[in-house]
Amino acid sequence: MNSLKSDTRKGISTKKRIVIKVGTSSLTYSNGKINLRFMDHLARQISDLKNRGMQVILVTSGAIGVGYPELGFKEKPTYLPYKQASAAVGQGLLLNIYEHLFREYGHVVGQLLFTKGDAVNSKRYLHMRGTLLSLLELGAVPIVNENDAVTADEIKIGDNDTLSAIVASIAEADLLIILSDIDGLYTADPRKNPEAELIHEVPQFTRDIYQIAGGAGSSQGTGGMYTKIQAAEICVRSGIDMIIAKSSLPEVIERIMAGEELGTFFKGENVHPQLKKRDIIIGTAVKGKVFVDLGCRNAILKNGSSLLPVGITGIEGHFTEGDTVSVIYENEELARGITHYSSDDIEMIKGHHTKNLKSALGFEPPYDTVIHRDNLLVMK
Numbered sequence: 001m002n003s004l005k006s007d008t009r010k011g012i013s014t015k016k017r018i019v020i021k022v023g024t025s026s027l028t029y030s031n032g033k034i035n036l037r038f039m040d041h042l043a044r045q046i047s048d049l050k051n052r053g054m055q056v057i058l059v060t061s062g063a064i065g066v067g068y069p070e071l072g073f074k075e076k077p078t079y080l081p082y083k084q085a086s087a088a089v090g091q092g093l094l095l096n097i098y099e100h101l102f103r104e105y106g107h108v109v110g111q112l113l114f115t116k117g118d119a120v121n122s123k124r125y126l127h128m129r130g131t132l133l134s135l136l137e138l139g140a141v142p143i144v145n146e147n148d149a150v151t152a153d154e155i156k157i158g159d160n161d162t163l164s165a166i167v168a169s170i171a172e173a174d175l176l177i178i179l180s181d182i183d184g185l186y187t188a189d190p191r192k193n194p195e196a197e198l199i200h201e202v203p204q205f206t207r208d209i210y211q212i213a214g215g216a217g218s219s220q221g222t223g224g225m226y227t228k229i230q231a232a233e234i235c236v237r238s239g240i241d242m243i244i245a246k247s248s249l250p251e252v253i254e255r256i257m258a259g260e261e262l263g264t265f266f267k268g269e270n271v272h273p274q275l276k277k278r279d280i281i282i283g284t285a286v287k288g289k290v291f292v293d294l295g296c297r298n299a300i301l302k303n304g305s306s307l308l309p310v311g312i313t314g315i316e317g318h319f320t321e322g323d324t325v326s327v328i329y330e331n332e333e334l335a336r337g338i339t340h341y342s343s344d345d346i347e348m349i350k351g352h353h354t355k356n357l358k359s360a361l362g363f364e365p366p367y368d369t370v371i372h373r374d375n376l377l378v379m380k
Helices: 007-014 036-051 063-070 080-104 116-120 122-137 160-170 207-212 225-237 252-257 273-282 294-303 343-349 354-361
Strands: 017-022 055-060 109-114 141-146 175-180 241-246 264-266 286-292 312-316 324-329 332-338 376-378
Touching: 007 252, 017 036, 017 160, 036 055, 036 080, 036 252, 055 080, 055 122, 055 160, 063 080, 080 109, 080 141, 109 122, 109 160, 116 122, 122 141, 122 160, 122 332, 141 160, 160 175, 160 225, 175 225, 175 252, 207 225, 225 241, 225 264, 241 252, 286 294, 294 324, 294 332, 294 376, 312 343, 343 354
Parallel strands: 017 055, 017 175, 055 141, 109 141, 175 241, 286 324
Antiparallel strands: 241 264, 286 312, 324 332, 332 376
């Protein structure tokens, strides 16, 4: 076990928003029973990060692994409806344990169940991101899992390694830590090649890395090294650092955050914040136009402001909440973004100050902004 502190990892201790992913093999024993000792260890370390002022999102596997023994199965079922039934039972059991453990350490948790559709549909993405960030802002620990109870193979994200990277990207996290039953990325499969060496750092991601990734991992889980490399590519391209490390190491999270050279470190690329928004905004069809005045134009371009109702002069097209729209000033496209309001609602609130939105709409406004700056891509 290497206890040296790497110069390239010195900045890890300053990270503010961390996503931690744990696999089924870490959460359960080989007989499918829950590893309560590990879960307590995990909750305590995350709680300590929270106490230091960090924001932490936990992406957890294990719903199917925890649920199938409760339904009388001796091994993980292969029949999809049985998997979904196992997940329906396991999700409740798993969250109940997490809730109890985190409460013992003084923290509140909130469960979020995602599907691939939540990440690629702009409206659901908007709500997904909003819920995640609100939980963090309010001091809770979001606990995320794929919604295995209702997803089918064609819409599944596929494994929680990929899910954790998507969550890290959506939340604009600083670091993703994937905890598993392996030490990290090796030069070859260590189960087959005794000469294989642990790669401590990947300073630049290349597609060649996939060539040394093997197949699936343990019988309990679904993700092997290949899915972890997929997760690393998502993170690196999004400007997020990522570490793969062995979950059973004592105080593994604490030691990683202290800069100790554990596992494999993937260095995130230097990505401009605006580019992180490009895929979700540019990748969807523009459904309408929102015209703004000079003051709004300057606020967006010079101050990095959100789009507020008071600066809107008109709209074009019919669109709904969650659609991508263009922001226009005098026939010039300034930006594109995901709108919180439909075209009908914007017609009612355009030109109004935030304090007057309730009277203009006739109900309590769900958002102060028409397009929040986090969901606004400046085109100029």
